[in-house]
Amino acid sequence: MNFLLKKLKVIKAVALVTYKEWSAYRTHAMVSIFVGPVYFIVQYFIWSAVYSGKTSLNGMELSEMLTYFGVTTLIGYLTMDFADWNLQMLVRTGKFLTFAIRPIHHRFFALSQKIGHRILGLFFEFLPCLLIFVCIFRINLRPANYGWIIISVLLAFLMNLYMNYLIGMTAFWIVQASGVRRVYLLLQSIFSGGLVPLVFFPKALQKLLLFLPFQYVSYVPAMVFIGRYTLGDVSLPIPQIVGLQAAAVVVTALINELVYRLSMKRFTGVGA
Amino acid sequence: MFKKYMGIYVECIKISVSTAMTYRFNFLLDNFIMLVSNTLFPLVTLLIYGSGAEFPEWSLYEVLLIQAIFTMSTAIADIFFGGVLWATMRHVIEGSLEIVLLKPVDCLFFLVASTVDFSSISLFLGGGIMFAVALSNIGRVSVLMVLQFIILFIAGICVMMGISLIMAATSFKWVGNSRLPEIFDSIKYFGRYPQNIFHKAISAVTSFVVPVAMIGYFPAAALLGEANVIALAAILPCIAFMMAGVILFRHMVHMYEGVGG
Numbered sequence: 001m002n003f004l005l006k007k008l009k010v011i012k013a014v015a016l017v018t019y020k021e022w023s024a025y026r027t028h029a030m031v032s033i034f035v036g037p038v039y040f041i042v043q044y045f046i047w048s049a050v051y052s053g054k055t056s057l058n059g060m061e062l063s064e065m066l067t068y069f070g071v072t073t074l075i076g077y078l079t080m081d082f083a084d085w086n087l088q089m090l091v092r093t094g095k096f097l098t099f100a101i102r103p104i105h106h107r108f109f110a111l112s113q114k115i116g117h118r119i120l121g122l123f124f125e126f127l128p129c130l131l132i133f134v135c136i137f138r139i140n141l142r143p144a145n146y147g148w149i150i151i152s153v154l155l156a157f158l159m160n161l162y163m164n165y166l167i168g169m170t171a172f173w174i175v176q177a178s179g180v181r182r183v184y185l186l187l188q189s190i191f192s193g194g195l196v197p198l199v200f201f202p203k204a205l206q207k208l209l210l211f212l213p214f215q216y217v218s219y220v221p222a223m224v225f226i227g228r229y230t231l232g233d234v235s236l237p238i239p240q241i242v243g244l245q246a247a248a249v250v251v252t253a254l255i256n257e258l259v260y261r262l263s264m265k266r267f268t269g270v271g272a
Numbered sequence: 273m274f275k276k277y278m279g280i281y282v283e284c285i286k287i288s289v290s291t292a293m294t295y296r297f298n299f300l301l302d303n304f305i306m307l308v309s310n311t312l313f314p315l316v317t318l319l320i321y322g323s324g325a326e327f328p329e330w331s332l333y334e335v336l337l338i339q340a341i342f343t344m345s346t347a348i349a350d351i352f353f354g355g356v357l358w359a360t361m362r363h364v365i366e367g368s369l370e371i372v373l374l375k376p377v378d379c380l381f382f383l384v385a386s387t388v389d390f391s392s393i394s395l396f397l398g399g400g401i402m403f404a405v406a407l408s409n410i411g412r413v414s415v416l417m418v419l420q421f422i423i424l425f426i427a428g429i430c431v432m433m434g435i436s437l438i439m440a441a442t443s444f445k446w447v448g449n450s451r452l453p454e455i456f457d458s459i460k461y462f463g464r465y466p467q468n469i470f471h472k473a474i475s476a477v478t479s480f481v482v483p484v485a486m487i488g489y490f491p492a493a494a495l496l497g498e499a500n501v502i503a504l505a506a507i508l509p510c511i512a513f514m515m516a517g518v519i520l521f522r523h524m525v526h527m528y529e530g531v532g533g
Contacts, residue, residue: 031451038458041474042465049469050325057325179301186309195312200319 010104011112018116032125036073037132043069044137058199063140064226065197070139071222072194077125078118078153079217081160083110084184087168088177097269107165107260114161144227148238152224155245159216162252163188169256172263193219198231206232213252216245280377284385292390303394310346310395313464314339314402330466333409334496340406341425342464342488343399347392349432355387357452360440365448367530379525380518383440413495420494420503427507428487430514435460437517444524463487483509 022029044066051062060068087110090096099106133139143149167184171177189195191214198209198219209215210232220241223229229241236244292299314336321332360383363369372379407413435456442452463484467475478485483506490503 027446028449028451031449031454035451035454035458039461042458042461045470045474046327046465049327049466050320052328054325057323179298179305182301182305186305189309190312190315196316196319200323202322 007108010108011115014109014112015116015119018113019120022117022120026120026124029120029124030128032077033128033132036077036125036129037137040069040073040133040137058197059230060197060199066139067141067226068197068222070133070137070141071225072218074126074130074133074141075153075156075218075221075225076194077121077129079157079160080118080121081114081164083114083161084164084168084181086110086113087165088171088181091168091171091267092176094270096267100264100267100269107256110165111158111161114157118157143225145224145238148242149221149225152221152242152245155242155249156217156221158249159213159245159252162249162256163213163217166252166256166259169259169263172266188214188217191215192217193222197222203232208232210234213248216248220245277377277381280382281385285388287386288388288390299391302391306347306350306392307394307398310343311398311402314343327466327469329468331410333406334492335466336402337406337410337495338466338488338492339464340399340402341428341491344396344403345425345428345432345487347396347399348429349436350392350395351390352388353384353433353436354392355389356383356436356440357443359383359387361443361448361450361452364444364528369525369528370530373525373528380437380521407495410496414497417495417497417499420499421491423507424486424491424494424499424503427483427510428491430510431483431486434510434513434515434517437514437521441517441520441524444528460484460487463489465489479506480509483513486510 047062047065047069051057051065055061057065087096087106090099096106099109102109130141134141163184167181168177170180174180191198191209191212193215198206198215201209215231219231220229224238224242227238229236229238317332317335317339320326321335326332327335360369363372369379372382375382439452439456443449446452459482462470462474462478463486467478467485467489470478475485479490479502486506490499490506493499493503
């Protein structure tokens with residue numbers, strides 16, 4: 001119990017400092033209040049035109065499509081992450097040393113930072129855009145089940161952190177890992193479902209995506225929100241896909257810890 | 273005067289090329305990323321048509337033609353004006369624009385010339401290939417259509433330049449905001465698709481107020497034989513937009529106090 005209380009204290013302290021630090025740049029976050037709705041307007045017209053004369057495309061109706069784009073945008077604000085950039089910078093400059101000697105795990109520190117940063121995102125990106133989507137665009141943003149969507153978004157939050165942290169750790173081996181980061185971000189932007197629902201991809205690719213981690217960041221929570229999940233002809237009930245998402249998070253966390261231990265053996269603290 | 277400026281510009285291009293050759297792996301990687309990340313939006317079009325759906329009254333190759341032209345325009349703008357924003361932003365943050373202002377050349381010209389960066393050359397080639405494929409699938413194109421296309425394409429580049437300069441000018445006041453391009457990227461998004469899918473009020477704005485329709489749509493319409501009076505009339509706001517960028521930038525330089533921050 002004492003252990004948990006101590007952990008909570010660390011989360012609170014780090015999250016609060018991060019929140020205050022980034023509050024100074026809150027107008028940066030507020031760019032989303034313009035950009036998010038503008039992208040949505042374009043998506044609205046694209047898909048309204050594409051659906052003209054059609055009720056369903058790849059099993060999705062127009063109203064579901066609009067909900068999908070609204071939800072992926074909003075979930076993005078809650079789960080956005082830059083642990084990869086941060087860790088890579090710390091390793092390259094040698095500043096990681098100050099974390100290696102602290103009595104807390106750096107990943108836990110990164111998690112606490114992310115919590116603070118995303119609470120800021122909640123106030124300055126998520127809530128304003130939610131209001132615009134619901135009150136002005138009149139999109140149906142009522143989830144199929146509140147319980148499952150909250151769990152799924154929390155899992156996506158962790159998944160994004162663990163995946164990015166894994167990418168950030170490549171810096172222990174190749175120092176200037178920005179290339180790896182950019183390639184990963186590119187793959188993630190295509191295959192997480194942010195661009196277009198994954199059911200629009202060719203069947204063979206969909207089957208491959210079933211086994212890759214990308215879908216758990218965006219596509220899975222969005223489909224949990226809508227209330228049904230299909231990919232590559234595999235349809236799963238919501239509790240099962242959320243269970244699978246949880247399993248994926250656990251596996252990624254374990255791989256993360258393994259790579260972290262290997263990294264610590266390599267880390268020299270010199271920087272580059 | 274003209275000769276002096278041309279000489280400086282050529283020197284800047286030489287420096288940019290030799291920098292790229294020195295850091296060639298980084299240059300190739302940048303080129304690769306630029307190419308792949310910018311070919312994402314035609315991917316959506318391909319997936320839409322691959323699903324048996326379409327934009328009403330538009331064939332796949334006609335839509336791809338718009339997007340290919342948009343891609344080429346983006347690449348040209350990235351190469352020739354893309355760095356102005358970041359250079360200006362850095363100078364404003366550090367309070368070091370004086371170094372540029374002290375030089376016996378025009379400040380805006382120097383910033384544009386010294387930030388030429390060929391990292392988008394592969395994007396231009398990628399756009400060019402897409403353009404050739406789309407063009408070979410849309411039927412005959414007359415000389416008049418090509419002439420109209422060239423004029424409208426140049427007008428589109430003017431819009432891109434205007435956008436770059438307005439962003440750079442904004443960075444004088446909205447200091448250090450690396451998300452500034454996202455705002456304009458989202459507006460440019462309207463220019464990537466056939467304008468008849470949008471509400472009339474929106475396409476009026478994208479044609480005459482923030483003329484992003486000129487970046488991809490109008491030049492493509494010219495090659496499809498549909499360049500009407502509206503397309504030609506929309507050239508004027510494009511030039512006005514570019515001028516607005518130049519005037520705004522100069523105004524901000526005038527207001528610049530050099531304190532950093």
